[in-house]
Every structure is written in C-alpha cells, then in structure tokens.
Amino acid sequence: MINIPFSPPFIDQTVVDEVLHTLQSGWITTGPKVAALEQEIVRLTSSNAAVCVNSWTSGTILMLKWFGVKAGDEVIVPAYTYCATALSVLHCGAVPVMVDINSDFSISPEAVRKAITPKTKAIIAVDIAGWPCDYDQLNAIINEPEIAGLFVAESFKQSLLSRILLISDAAHSLGARINGFAAAKKSDITIYSFHAVKNVTTAEGGCICLNLPEKFDTAAEYKYLRMYTLNGQTKDALSKSQGAGWRYDILFQGLKINMPDICASIGLAQLKKYESDLLPMRKSIALKYCDGFKDMDWFVPPPLMDDKRETSYHLFPLRIKNITEDQRDLIIEDITHTGVTVNVHFIPMPMLTYFKSLGYHITDYPVAYEQYACEISLPIYPQLTDDKISFIIASVITAVEKQVGVRKLNKVSGKYEPVGVSF
Numbered sequence: 001m002i003n004i005p006f007s008p009p010f011i012d013q014t015v016v017d018e019v020l021h022t023l024q025s026g027w028i029t030t031g032p033k034v035a036a037l038e039q040e041i042v043r044l045t046s047s048n049a050a051v052c053v054n055s056w057t058s059g060t061i062l063m064l065k066w067f068g069v070k071a072g073d074e075v076i077v078p079a080y081t082y083c084a085t086a087l088s089v090l091h092c093g094a095v096p097v098m099v100d101i102n103s104d105f106s107i108s109p110e111a112v113r114k115a116i117t118p119k120t121k122a123i124i125a126v127d128i129a130g131w132p133c134d135y136d137q138l139n140a141i142i143n144e145p146e147i148a149g150l151f152v153a154e155s156f157k158q159s160l161l162s163r164i165l166l167i168s169d170a171a172h173s174l175g176a177r178i179n180g181f182a183a184a185k186k187s188d189i190t191i192y193s194f195h196a197v198k199n200v201t202t203a204e205g206g207c208i209c210l211n212l213p214e215k216f217d218t219a220a221e222y223k224y225l226r227m228y229t230l231n232g233q234t235k236d237a238l239s240k241s242q243g244a245g246w247r248y249d250i251l252f253q254g255l256k257i258n259m260p261d262i263c264a265s266i267g268l269a270q271l272k273k274y275e276s277d278l279l280p281m282r283k284s285i286a287l288k289y290c291d292g293f294k295d296m297d298w299f300v301p302p303p304l305m306d307d308k309r310e311t312s313y314h315l316f317p318l319r320i321k322n323i324t325e326d327q328r329d330l331i332i333e334d335i336t337h338t339g340v341t342v343n344v345h346f347i348p349m350p351m352l353t354y355f356k357s358l359g360y361h362i363t364d365y366p367v368a369y370e371q372y373a374c375e376i377s378l379p380i381y382p383q384l385t386d387d388k389i390s391f392i393i394a395s396v397i398t399a400v401e402k403q404v405g406v407r408k409l410n411k412v413s414g415k416y417e418p419v420g421v422s423f
C-alpha cells in the first residue's frame with residue numbers, strides 16, 4: 001500500500017554535508033553556523049537583526065520577558081493556534097486573552113480592539129498555514145491615540161515603545177510576503193519555528209527577528225538578547241574556549257536557550273535553497289491541489305494570495321463546505337485508510353483540557369470552531385511527486401463524496417454537482 005507521510009523533513013546531500021562539516025570542525029554548539037544562519041534569515045526577511053534560539057516557544061518567552069511581561073498583565077492571542085502561543089504567555093505569569101479569528105484563519109482585528117484593556121502589553125498574531133495576518137490593521141489599532149493612551153508602561157522597554165507590542169507568531173510563515181516585502185517587516189518582533197515539521201528545520205529551533213521602531217538600538221538589543229539566551233553570561237563558550245578568554249561574568253538571570261551549530265547547519269543548508277527551490281515547490285503543490293478540487297462545490301480554497309499578501313505554503317488547510325465535525329473525522333479516517341496521512345490545524349485551544357480548566361469555552365469562539373470542524377490539512381512538502389499529489393486528490397475526493405454524496409459534472413455549469421440535481 002502507498003504510504004504518504006504528513007511532513008517529513010527535507011534532508012538532501014547538502015544538508016548531510018553541512019552537518020558533517022560542523023561535526024568535523026571541532027565546534028558543535030553555538031558558533032559560526034548559528035551566525036551564518038542568522039545572516040541568511042536577515043537576508044531573507046530584511047529584518048534589522050535575527051537571534052537564533054532552541055525553539056519558537058523559548059524565543060517567545062524570552063521576548064515577553066525582555067518586554068517586562070509579568071503576572072497581572074494580559075497578552076491577546078487567537079483561540080485558533082497551537083498551544084505554545086498561549087503557554088508562552090502563561091510561562092511569564094501573564095494571562096492569554098483569547099479572541100476569535102476571521103474565516104481566513106487569522107486573528108480578527110476587531111476582536112483584538114474589543115479585548116484591549118489597560119493591562120494589555122502585547123498581541124501575538126499567528127500566521128496560520130503561512131497566511132499573514134492583517135498587520136496593517138493591527139498596527140493601525142495599536143497606534144490609535146485612544147488605544148495607545150490606555151497603555152500603562154511598567155518597564156524601560158515599555159516606556160520606550162509606549163504602546164502595545166506587536167509580536168508575530170511566524171512559526172508557519174517563513175517566506176510569506178506583504179506588498180512584496182517579507183511579512184516580518186510589519187511586526188515589532190517576528191518569531192519563526194524551525195521545529196522538524198516546519199518549512200525550514202533545525203530539528204528543534206527558532207529565530208527571533210527584530211524590526212523595532214528606530215528609537216530602539218537594535219545592535220545593543222541583539223547583544224543583550226544573545227546574552228539572555230546564554231544564562232546572562234558575558235562570553236559565549238566559543239570565545240571562552242579561545243586563548244586567555246576564561247574569565248566571564250553573569251550580569252542578570254538569563255535563560256539557557258541557545259541553538260547549537262549542529263542544528264543550525266541543517267537549517268543553513270535548507271535556507272540556501274529555500275527561495276530558489278523549496279518554497280516554489282510548496283507553492284506548485286498548493287496550486288495543484290487547488291486545480292484538483294476547483295470544480296468541487298464542497299471545496300473551500302485556503303487563502304494563498306491576494307492583492308497584498310502571499311502565504312509561505314506551510315500547510316494546505318482544505319475546508320469542506322457544510323459538513324459536521326463528525327463527518328470531517330470520518331473523512332479523515334477514510335483518507336488515512338488509503339495510506340495518506342493528514343492532520344487538523346488546529347484544535348482550538350479552548351477545546352483542550354488544560355485551557356478548559358482555566359475557564360476558556362469554545363462557544364465564545366464560533367468562527368474558530370467553524371474553521372476547525374471542516375478543516376483537513378493535506379501533505380505539502382518538496383519531496384511530494386506528481387503521482388502522489390494525484391493520489392492524494394483522488395483519495396480526498398472519494399472520502400468526501402462518501403459523506404456528502406457523489407458529484408457529477410454538470411455540462412452546463414461546468415461544475416461537479418450532487419447526483420440528483422438535473423443535468
């Protein structure tokens with residue numbers, strides 16, 4: 001039987017060679033490969049600086065702490081995301097204030113506006129599947145005099161910014177664009193994940209991109225954050241290992257969340273061919289899926305491109321019109337039986353046990369539930385051949401039609417319609 005995994009990592013000879021080079025270089029933790037990866041990310045995203053860390057989650061905790069987010073504060077997050085978005089807020093002692101999304105999966109700016117209080121310190125907007133949020137509108141809201149006037153600055157960075165911090169959860173959206181520029185340019189802070197299933201991976205890892213207003217000294221912030229990832233230590237292990245570099249100092253209570261060079265080398269090799277090969281291959285698969293389903297009246301295409309934005313094609317979130325959550329589950333069961341692994345992105349956080357225990361209710365997030373109930377994420381990665389894509393399309397159509405009824409081509413409308421409609 002055919003076996004199509006959901007999201008295997010892209011490991012070709014250039015990745016193996018880069019990792020081997022690191023292994024044999026005599027230096028395996030944070031060093032030249034991390035520096036090279038950071039440079040590549042700065043180049044790709046045109047960001048002012050990039051700091052690599054050992055996960056998206058640790059990077060986000062770091063940036064919330066950097067901004068002074070603490071117990072009693074609120075951070076606005078969408079209900080529709082991976083749990084890490086809210087957990088990073090909880091880890092800082094603050095309250096994740098969940099809001100609903102729009103039907104394109106992205107956080108609703110109107111819901112954000114309503115959720116802002118004098119306790120709001122930050123917003124974490126999530127680019128689900130790689131589709132950038134409406135950052136123009138989010139920026140407009142946080143800069144409105146009335147809303148900026150609500151902001152209570154309680155740390156040096158907060159006084160300097162004197163408004164709500166806009167963080168982008170860009171775990172999915174490396175390579176996404178807005179008005180021809182990297183989407184990262186639209187947020188104060190953009191955090192990528194290099195977890196094994198993401199578009200670019202370092203096995204585990206993440207990267208913080210800084211695009212702070214000019215009143216921040218980005219070079220100084222980079223140095224400070226680098227130190228923060230290394231226990232607040234004045235020297236990294238590489239400089240300590242050289243010559244008379246043994247003496248160091250600890251300046252504050254840092255974290256230990258640096259990325260090793262072994263991991264960075266995996267991502268470095270992938271990034272070198274990301275824009276030229278890997279991203280276009282993902283895009284072409286997304287377009288093939290759209291073509292394969294375009295005549296199906298049950299097909300809701302995912303947001304891929306509009307006059308401003310383009311996704312990073314991280315997921316292909318298929319949605320099926322007018323089905324229940326149970327029907328969606330049965331469709332997944334049938335697809336899985338054909339040897340194709342699919343997924344659901346995401347189970348809204350208020351449906352998960354821990355968040356329920358904190359008092360969140362899915363009934364407060366009707367759009368999130370609606371998107372979740374009819375969503376199936378299809379495999380999308382450079383190694384997928386045309387044969388496999390055709391197989392997946394056929395498998396999905398068969399499974400869906402078993403639930404919603406067989407469709408036939410209506411020669412007049414040119415669309416597939418349920419049998420029983422007069423042709």
Ligand SMILES: *Cc1c(COP(=O)(O)O)cnc(C)c1O
Nearest residue numbers: 055056057082084171193194195
């Ligand atoms: C993967 C993911 C994360 C967490 O990334 P880690 O690097 O595993 O910490 C956060 N947010 C979203 C939306 C994700 O998909």
